[in-house]
Amino acid sequence: MNSFEWSSPRDIAQAAGVATTTVAAAMVSQSGRLSTDGVVFKAGGIDLLDLMKEGLLVPRGIVNLREIPDLAVIAQADDGGVHIGANVTLAQLAADPVIRTRFLALADVAGNSASPQIRQVATIGGNLLQRPRCWYFRSRDHHCARKGGEVCFAFAGENQYHAIFDHNGCAMVHPETSATALVALGAKLELTNAAGTKRVVGLEQFFLLPEVDIQRENDLTPGEILTAILLPPPAPTSRSIHIKQGETDSFDWPIADVAVALDTAPGGACRAAAVILGAASPVPHRAKAAEALLVGKTIDADVARAAAHAALQGAAPLTKNAYKLPIFETLVRRAILAVVRGG
Amino acid sequence: MLDTTLPDFLASDAQAAERDAVGPGPVPLTLDVNNVSHSLFIEPKTTLAEALRDSLDLTGTKVGCDRGACSACTVWLDGKPIAACMMLAIDVGSRKITTIEGLAHGDELHPVQSAFIAHDAVQCGFCTPGLVMSCAALLESNPTPTIDDIKAATSGHLCRCGTHPHVHDAMLDASRIRKT
Numbered sequence: 001m002n003s004f005e006w007s008s009p010r011d012i013a014q015a016a017g018v019a020t021t022t023v024a025a026a027m028v029s030q031s032g033r034l035s036t037d038g039v040v041f042k043a044g045g046i047d048l049l050d051l052m053k054e055g056l057l058v059p060r061g062i063v064n065l066r067e068i069p070d071l072a073v074i075a076q077a078d079d080g081g082v083h084i085g086a087n088v089t090l091a092q093l094a095a096d097p098v099i100r101t102r103f104l105a106l107a108d109v110a111g112n113s114a115s116p117q118i119r120q121v122a123t124i125g126g127n128l129l130q131r132p133r134c135w136y137f138r139s140r141d142h143h144c145a146r147k148g149g150e151v152c153f154a155f156a157g158e159n160q161y162h163a164i165f166d167h168n169g170c171a172m173v174h175p176e177t178s179a180t181a182l183v184a185l186g187a188k189l190e191l192t193n194a195a196g197t198k199r200v201v202g203l204e205q206f207f208l209l210p211e212v213d214i215q216r217e218n219d220l221t222p223g224e225i226l227t228a229i230l231l232p233p234p235a236p237t238s239r240s241i242h243i244k245q246g247e248t249d250s251f252d253w254p255i256a257d258v259a260v261a262l263d264t265a266p267g268g269a270c271r272a273a274a275v276i277l278g279a280a281s282p283v284p285h286r287a288k289a290a291e292a293l294l295v296g297k298t299i300d301a302d303v304a305r306a307a308a309h310a311a312l313q314g315a316a317p318l319t320k321n322a323y324k325l326p327i328f329e330t331l332v333r334r335a336i337l338a339v340v341r342g343g
Numbered sequence: 344m345l346d347t348t349l350p351d352f353l354a355s356d357a358q359a360a361e362r363d364a365v366g367p368g369p370v371p372l373t374l375d376v377n378n379v380s381h382s383l384f385i386e387p388k389t390t391l392a393e394a395l396r397d398s399l400d401l402t403g404t405k406v407g408c409d410r411g412a413c414s415a416c417t418v419w420l421d422g423k424p425i426a427a428c429m430m431l432a433i434d435v436g437s438r439k440i441t442t443i444e445g446l447a448h449g450d451e452l453h454p455v456q457s458a459f460i461a462h463d464a465v466q467c468g469f470c471t472p473g474l475v476m477s478c479a480a481l482l483e484s485n486p487t488p489t490i491d492d493i494k495a496a497t498s499g500h501l502c503r504c505g506t507h508p509h510v511h512d513a514m515l516d517a518s519r520i521r522k523t
Contacts, residue, residue: 003367006387006433018364049390049429050410061364062387064434091423115499116477117426118411251498 001052002036005061010068015041016194016223018063023048023131024216027057028148034058041065041225043087043126046118051131055140056147065125071227072123074098080233086125086226090114090178093124103231105181105240105259112244113177115251125226128179128189128203132172132217132282133253134162145214146170159318161255164325165281170210171318173279174217177257179203180278181242182229183286184259190228191220200230207283217282238263238272239339243331254279256327260335262294270294275311275336277328287311290332299340308333365433372433376401377445383432391435392416392427395442403443403472407501414499417473418442424480426499443472446479455479458517459510466504474500478514487518 009015019039026038039061042048051057065071071087074096082098093099094111113119113127136142136153143149154162154171162171187203206218220226234240240261244254257278263271273294275287290311297303311332312325366387374381376399383398392409395401395418404427407415411429418427419441446453455478458464465471474497481488481496488496493514497507 001388003386003388005364005366006370006431007364009363045431045434046411046429049431053409066434067436115411115414115426116496117414117417117424117499118429120420120423120425121430 001049002058004059005039006064007061008064008067012068012071012192012225012227013194013196015063015065015068016192016225018061019223021222022216022220023051023057023129024220025222026059027051027131028215029143030148032143032147032149036060039063043123044089044121045126046114046122047126047130054138056138065225066123071125077230082231084124084229084231086228087123090119090122090124090127091116094119102234103181103185103240105184105242105261106178106231108242109178109181109244109257109259112242124178124229128176128182128229129218129220129226130175133175134172137172144170146172146210148215155318158320160320160323161253161279162318162321163281164315164317164321164328165277165285166209166211167282167316167318168209168211169214170282172210172282174207174281174283175253177244177254177278179207179284180257180276181240181259182231183284184240184242184261184274184276185234186232186261186274188230188232189226190230191224192227193221193224198227203229204284204286210282234261235263235272237266239342240274241335241338243335243338244278245327245331256280256324256331258328258331258335260332260339262299262336262339264299264340269296269298275307275332277311277332280315280324280328287313287332289313294336299336301337304333304336304340307336370433374399374432374435374440375437376440377442378439385432387431387433389432390428391418391430391432391440394432395427395440401442401444405469405472407469413470413473413501414477415470415473415501417476417500419476419480422480422483424477441476443476446475453479454517455482455514458513462509462513462516464506464509464513466502466506470500470502470504470506474502474506474510478510478517481514482518488514490515 021038036058038059040059042062071085073085075083077083090110100107152170183204242259244257246252259276261274273291275290277285290307293307308329369384395404405415407413409428411426416427417424421438
């Protein structure tokens with residue numbers, strides 16, 4: 001890891017003015033020789049240290065956001081929803097009584113991410129902004145398209161953990177499992193710049209497909225700080241769940257994960273449905289056909305099975321990841337039934 | 344650092360923060376480890392694991408993967424287990440660090456340490472300090488853990504010798520010893 005300057009401001013606007021670039025921009029090069037003059041943000045620092053230890057990011061300076069007051073608070077929002085400070089840790093989220101009661105999918109995903117040691121330090125903001133886990137992207141020996149190179153090595157290579165949807169030029173899957181749940185819950189992000197101006201953007205719209213910009217996963221601009229995650233109040237009759245399928249029972253990123261949120265009339269038909277597939281595409285993938293099939297129906301095992309089948313519409317597996325299709329179909333069916341049955 | 348030549352109107356907040364930057368060379372900082380305050384002079388890039396091992400000679404904390412993936416470097420930060428390899432020493436601030444060296448009271452072992460010995464929960468021993476720290480932290484928050492609680496608390500730990508079943512037995516025993 002390279003040596004760097006360190007500052008730890010106590011004020012968001014002040015911090016925003018010090019960073020000169022984003023982590024994504026600082027990792028792009030034409031020749032594979034990285035810029036060493038960028039100043040970047042750090043929250044929990046888990047992904048940042050990982051990238052720096054691998055020599056994939058060589059910043060001149062780090063701006064620590066962890067000392068900024070009030071960014072680590074979960075608070076009731078004016079609209080009855082919840083305002084989650086970007087520095088709230090995954091451990092905090094998993095243990096929070098309000099999140100556990102009203103936003104179970106998020107508590108599930110936070111409590112099952114990484115290891116207990118990482119959850120204690122990793123923030124939800126950093127989790128949402130982490131770089132892809134694709135092994136070609138994480139390898140210094142592979143100057144892939146996302147880092148300014150010419151090709152995506154996954155298409156002709158080892159692509160068993162890669163995307164089955166929307167892999168146009170880059171076959172990465174989005175690494176932030178929390179986003180699967182947060183998109184299902186209708187989350188928005190609050191971003192603050194050096195002038196103190198806040199913009200609010202839907203999390204689903206924040207993520208960018210490779211065909212839009214292959215060198216960054218989201219619409220974060222230099223100097224902008226992700227300050228909060230905003231969850232709208234769920235309808236009293238809605239429920240959510242997140243299911244993660246790993247390759248083993250010990251901690252790892254999922255090979256497939258699914259979040260389902262359903263608003264169901266008491267004893268009656270489904271009024272609104274969100275079915276989101278994680279680790280399926282470069283962004284959290286909304287299974288629109290499955291959602292359309294659920295709305296207006298009284299959900300039983302047959303409806304759940306049909307919706308699960310529809311969730312894979314448009315899938316285009318690569319040479320080594322067609323095994324993901326039946327896993328996703330099973331997870332979607334289980335998640336729908338678990339929400340309906342309250343289990 | 345004096346900046347007397349810079350007119351006030353140019354001294355924006357950003358420049359003020361830039362002047363507050365330290366490093367990249369060694370900087371003085373204080374670490375509270377096992378209830379002892381230590382003054383160090385280290386680079387901002389120094390991880391907590393490196394500071395403990397190289398500056399303070401507390402080599403009980405092991406570094407396996409150096410990526411937060413094996414948990415051999417587990418220490419407590421304000422009583423909670425963290426990976427010391429993925430935390431910068433400069434980021435610890437005033438928070439209290441507890442390492443494996445701080446767990447026993449003199450010659451009196453922590454119940455988890457005694458139980459690890461009794462159940463032979465050690466082979467090569469490299470992952471053991473980290474596992475003991477996770478197990479001891481679990482007992483602090485949950486004095487009567489179930490086997491599932493123990494598996495969850497130790498889920499981050501890799502042990503290539505395969506001692507996990509003995510660790511589980513040791514922990515169940517340690518919680519019984521603590522109760523009596």
